[in-house]
Amino acid sequence: MSTLVMPRPIGVQMNSLLLHRFAKPLVFGLSLLPFCWLLYAAITQQLGANPAEALIRATGDWTLRFLCLVLAVTPLRVISGTPALARFRRMVGLFVYFYVCIHLLSYSGFDMGFEVADIAKDIAKRPFILVGFTAFMLLTPLALTSFNRAIKALGGKRWQGLHKLVYAVAGLAVLHFFWMRAGKNNFAEVAVYAAILGSLLGWRFIRFIRKNRL
Numbered sequence: 001m002s003t004l005v006m007p008r009p010i011g012v013q014m015n016s017l018l019l020h021r022f023a024k025p026l027v028f029g030l031s032l033l034p035f036c037w038l039l040y041a042a043i044t045q046q047l048g049a050n051p052a053e054a055l056i057r058a059t060g061d062w063t064l065r066f067l068c069l070v071l072a073v074t075p076l077r078v079i080s081g082t083p084a085l086a087r088f089r090r091m092v093g094l095f096v097y098f099y100v101c102i103h104l105l106s107y108s109g110f111d112m113g114f115e116v117a118d119i120a121k122d123i124a125k126r127p128f129i130l131v132g133f134t135a136f137m138l139l140t141p142l143a144l145t146s147f148n149r150a151i152k153a154l155g156g157k158r159w160q161g162l163h164k165l166v167y168a169v170a171g172l173a174v175l176h177f178f179w180m181r182a183g184k185n186n187f188a189e190v191a192v193y194a195a196i197l198g199s200l201l202g203w204r205f206i207r208f209i210r211k212n213r214l
């Protein structure tokens, strides 16, 4: 007698893949690749004519990409029925902070020679830097409270409330990018990121309205 084997839905298959013990190290390694490439390119002088600018821009781009990724985890998890995706949210979130720290360090070091007074003056003088710096300041408590002990100490509700700051960070990140490109009249990439982040936040907004039947 032959037994009928039903194919498993994609979400279930994805779920068991993501629960594999090598899944987290793999995601960690992949997330570190841009940094390794940039380090290699800097050491081997492959960053072009203006390596400082290339480094600042590339790390800014990667911060924004990881921000999109971390905000995509929940919609992807719900839409695809893959709860195991939640395992990666904290790691991806910490990579947002990792790349923004390198972005800030590259700017502070290469553009400002680590002169704190000059950095403070520049932040006050150039609005797009102020906006980026505000986003960095808002990301800092999120990174510091992303560990289990902090979650316990804060309590679930307060922790969730605090982590809603990431939505403000998304808005500031797009504004920072937009303002930086304003002088160059080059908005194509800004529009792509604004559309991605807008959709991810819009999805949450619609879900909130449906849940609360407003």
Ligand code: HEM
Residues within 6 Å of the ligand: 053, 056, 057, 058, 059, 060, 061, 063, 064, 067, 100, 103, 104, 107, 111, 129, 132, 133, 134, 135, 136, 139, 169, 173, 176, 177, 180
């Ligand atoms: C969440 C925080 C941040 C995000 C998402 C972000 C993202 C970006 C992006 C996407 C770019 C443009 C890259 C390109 O042209 O391809 C950029 C450029 C830049 N950002 Fe940020 N940034 C952030 C925070 C900061 C902070 C804290 C500073 C410094 C205090 C900063 C300073 C700069 C500078 C100096 C540039 C390059 C401007 C130029 O080359 O003319 N950013 N950033």
